[in-house]
Amino acid sequence: MSTVSEILEKLKSLTLLEASELVSKIEETFGVDASVSTGGAMMMAPTDQGAQTAAAETAPEEKTSFDVVLEEIPGDKKVSVYKVVRSVANIAVNQVKEFTSVLPKNIKESVSKEEAETIKQQLEEVGAKVKIV
Structure with missing residues (x-):
């Protein structure tokens, strides 16, 4: 049995309280916010480097030619x-x-x-x- 399958089976057996604790631990560990709705995926909270990269990507390059x-x-x-x-x-x-x-x-x-x-x-x-x- 693969690791993913094992984790999935363990998740199925969690109680609601344990699932809530798991979500809190995932948010703390990976710096994400599970309350943000992005179509089913969790959104990563930007780190300082991530914020700088995101700002650089969204800043339009000034066209010179x-x-x-x-x-x-x-x-x-x-x-x-x-x-x-x-x-x-x-x-x-x-x-x-x-x-x-x-x-x-x-x-x-x-x-x-x-x-x-x-x-x-x-x-x-x-x-x-x-x-x-």
Whole structure:
């Protein structure tokens, strides 16, 4: 018989008072609170290190590099959008149409927030739909 099965059999034979004492001892020993309802599982009380780790995991990382994504080019604005795309992406005139044939398309990757905003503004001024990710 496995250890888990043995423990389970012993738990079945406990009285209500003994079960209550067992819960108290488990709470003390493992630093948990059995009164917290988490869908049937006991919740661990955070230790100092656990609290720091949890805080670090929940603190959002500040993003420092952004991608400018061209989502849509209106049919009547293609020429003006192509001009801006050509200068921003630094590609030849004859490559612009092919470059923008499949949208959405990353026009510029890993740029600063300010540069991404400037590029977005330039493209929106000529009628393109753009987002920053």
